[in-house]
Amino acid sequence: MHYKFLAQLDPGLVRANNEDAVVFDASFGVGVLADGMGGYNAGEVASAIATTFVKSELVRWLAAGASLANTAQVMRAIEICVNQANQAILNAAISNPAYAGMGTTLVVGIFQQNGLVLGHVGDSRCYRLRQGALLQLTKDHSMLQEQVDAGLITMAQAAVAPGRNLLTRALGVEESLKIDIAHYPVEDGDLYLMCSDGLTDMLVDWEIEQVLKSGKPLGQLAQTLVNQANTHGGRDNIGLLLVQANQAPDKKGLMTRLFGKS
Numbered sequence: 001m002h003y004k005f006l007a008q009l010d011p012g013l014v015r016a017n018n019e020d021a022v023v024f025d026a027s028f029g030v031g032v033l034a035d036g037m038g039g040y041n042a043g044e045v046a047s048a049i050a051t052t053f054v055k056s057e058l059v060r061w062l063a064a065g066a067s068l069a070n071t072a073q074v075m076r077a078i079e080i081c082v083n084q085a086n087q088a089i090l091n092a093a094i095s096n097p098a099y100a101g102m103g104t105t106l107v108v109g110i111f112q113q114n115g116l117v118l119g120h121v122g123d124s125r126c127y128r129l130r131q132g133a134l135l136q137l138t139k140d141h142s143m144l145q146e147q148v149d150a151g152l153i154t155m156a157q158a159a160v161a162p163g164r165n166l167l168t169r170a171l172g173v174e175e176s177l178k179i180d181i182a183h184y185p186v187e188d189g190d191l192y193l194m195c196s197d198g199l200t201d202m203l204v205d206w207e208i209e210q211v212l213k214s215g216k217p218l219g220q221l222a223q224t225l226v227n228q229a230n231t232h233g234g235r236d237n238i239g240l241l242l243v244q245a246n247q248a249p250d251k252k253g254l255m256t257r258l259f260g261k262s
Contacts, residue, residue, distance in 0.1 A: 001186055003029055004244040006218035010226045012198055013234030019043035020196045020239030021051040028062045029111035030055055033242050035124050035196035037170070038102030046089050046104040046172050048193040053085040054078075054108055062110075069160045071117060074110055075181045079120040082106060082171070082179050089172035099248035103172035107138065107194045111186065111243060119181040121211075122170050124239075125200060127208065128184070134209035137184060159204060165197060188247040198236035202229035218242045 007022040009251055019036035022043070034050045036043030047193040061077055062069075069077070085106070093099040105122025118126055139145060143166040144158045153161065169178060199208070203225070211224050222242055229238050 001111075001189070002246050002248045004093045004218065004246070005031060006222055007031075007241045008222040008226060008238075008240050008242075010198075010230070010238040011236075012221065012237050014231050015237055016071070017041060017044060018197065018237045018239075019047055020237040021047035022052045022194075023055045023238050024241060024242050025055060025059045028059050029090060030058050030062070030109070031111070031243060032108045032164055033124055033194040033196065033239055033241050034104045034106045034171075034178050035122070035198070035237070035239065036102065036104040038099065038172075042102035043104065045092065045099055045257075046102040049089050049092060050082075050085045050104045050106050050171055053088055054081045055107070056080045057084065058108070058110065071183045074112070074117045075119075075183070078108055078110065078181055079115060079179055082108065082119060082121065086177045087172045087175070090175065093172065096163060096245075103170040104168070105196070106171055109145045109192070109194065109243070111192075112247070114186050116186050116192070117181065118184060119179050121177065121179055122167050123165065124194070124196050127193040127205075127212075129193070129209065129212045130187060130207075130252075131189070132213045134205055134212065136205065137182070140181070141180075142167055165201075186245050189244065190245040192243040192245070194241040194243075196237065196239040198234075198238040199225060199229050199240055200233040201236060202234065 005024045005026045011018045022033045024031040032051045032055045034047035036047030086223045105124040107120045109125045110117045120138045147153045
């Protein structure tokens, strides 16, 4: 499987600074997105620490020969790296009073062969578009999601309820951090979207689906999503990462078609 990555950041229409961060390494299939929170400029510090640390450590591990690691080993690597990033954010907050109370959400994916290992903390999300249908792969770690799970409110009510951004998990809050990690088979033509709530608070899922299923190049898809979020108010920073999966060309088959069987 071949994977194409494209990242985009936009401050939105309200905030002066950008607390979202997105990084990727296409050669090792690693993508990381974070949405920071905290005092003045501290949110962007937390998201930068998380994304930079997790990406660099995972790439270093994969480059050292772990590219053939099994799914359980990849899951464990993500868990270790995210916990270390959590500790790094806590340490930074202790050493600098201006960073007190900072934290960040995180979504991290490793795309290898025909599979995705996906980890997340907080309410930044990962979606998959497959054959024109959009599916949210992650579940928000938020107070509203807990109310939905308990049957107290519906998803439709949660979409317009106050307090959508009250998180139950984030990096930089506690020493002990629980990470949701799962493995998903990847199919030819899949399109994955990691994004901060600056996008999902402005657009409902069917609007995101309509954009992604248009079949336009990744750059145009990203810009359209950002434009629509800003048209709807742009109340927060918008960070997104698109990953397109396509079956890698069969070189042997191509040579056979060109020159005939040997």
